[in-house]
Ligand code: SF4
């Protein structure tokens with residue numbers, strides 16, 4: 001472990017650490033564009049110059065490994081002057097179109113100019129012009145004039161996805177980023193190049209011009225798109241509700257977690273939040289009698305469901321829960337079914353096509369909480385539940401989230417099952433063909449509208465936090481289940497998701513010892529070797 005000093009501060013870093021990362025240990029930020037800890041070193045932007053004692057001239061920190069006894073200075077006059085010159089060089093041909101640039105407010109050219117530039121421009125010649133607003137693929141658009149040729153996007157496509165769509169073409173001040181002939185930037189992780197582009201050259205076609213970034217608020221979260229559970233930031237627009245046609249969730253951004261997704265997320269997860277503000281959101285409880293559907297109050301809906309559970313024998317009730325439900329929802333459901341004695345329980349249902357999977361992040365299981373459902377003991381056979389409904393052994397079938405008519409089961413069999421049951425209850429966020437056939441529809445809050453946890457495929461329990469208010473009268477599933485429990489005579493309903501997580505930790509051995517506090521922002525693993533609910 002080499003020991004060195006950075007700006008007079010003695011530090012010790014692991015062998016092989018470069019000087020940008022070593023300076024971070026000392027709490028010192030070395031400005032840089034091309035360096036990214038997830039990519040190879042390019043040494044291209046030259047901005048990370050530092051002075052090293054006995055070195056004749058400033059040295060780039062990204063490509064210099066910390067050594068024992070090194071004395072590093074990041075704020076000498078010579079380094080400051082060098083940085084300023086490099087900033088001027090990077091901005092020579094830049095269009096300086098910040099007022100109309102979607103990156104404004106989170107652009108490292110702006111930030112570093114204010115911190116390390118602040119020179120008076122000397123450029124009087126006509127600037128070099130390059131292609132503007134070029135779609136590179138379904139998600140990314142290029143403004144080549146804003147590009148500083150840091151090559152992060154090129155290295156991402158070469159080193160992370162291995163798809164190699166991008167390159168730097170031409171020479172000198174005509175150099176520009178572009179696609180190789182016949183290629184399109186359409187790999188499954190293409191949105192990450194927008195995150196790592198330090199300037200406004202690559203912008204997100206879904207997000208650009210929707211809302212200025214300084215109006216956004218952030219909540220830490222977890223992607224519900226597959227069993228990986230990539231860590232996210234949810235950026236929401238509350239301050240300018242008239243922007244972006246009322247879309248509250250403006251974008252999802254990856255959040256670094258060394259044990260899960262590092263710096264990246266896939267495009268399916270990144271752009272998979274459209275259902276949150278979609279027109280088919282379920283907003284109020286509804287009841288269907290014959291062909292007539294009418295709105296109901298939560299009190300009426302809770303009373304109807306509690307009444308059915310009280311009236312029917314446990315054998316006459318079947319439940320198809322969902323591995324899309326949070327651990328807290330599943331804990332509340334488990335409690336409800338236990339006190340009612342219901343045994344016909346399942347979680348997953350077959351989907352039409354098996355999901356894709358790769359060696360980067362994407363998992364074939366498109367549910368965020370399959371392992372959580374298994375650990376809570378809600379992993380029965382959905383086929384058996386549906387079979388019981390078809391053979392008229394069930395009087396009540398409660399379906400969470402699933403559109404059974406979009407599953408791999410023949411639609412005729414599903415319809416037969418739904419028509420054979422006296423009372424179909426649907427709990428979910430969005431309307432679907434199954435909810436249309438339900439007698440009671442209980443609207444559920446989407447994952448960004450409530451707190452909770454998922455357990456990923458490796459057993460990491462991770463928190464997601466509320467970013468926006470639930471739409472309409474939607475409730476978190478744990479909340480509505482708690483109200484039904486209260487109607488059945490259990491203790492008053494919990495008002496926080498954490499209540500159910502505490503119960504989980506107390507009753508399911510795999511979760512023993514975990515708490516919201518101990519999960520922190522990056523999660524904790526469930527206990528190994530224990531898988532059954534007590
Ligand atoms: S487009 Fe962005 S990431 Fe790519 S080389 Fe240019 S500045 Fe770097």
Ligand code: SF4
Nearest residue numbers: 223225226230266269
């Ligand atoms: S890999 Fe899975 S969890 Fe990660 S962003 Fe994609 S869909 Fe979401």
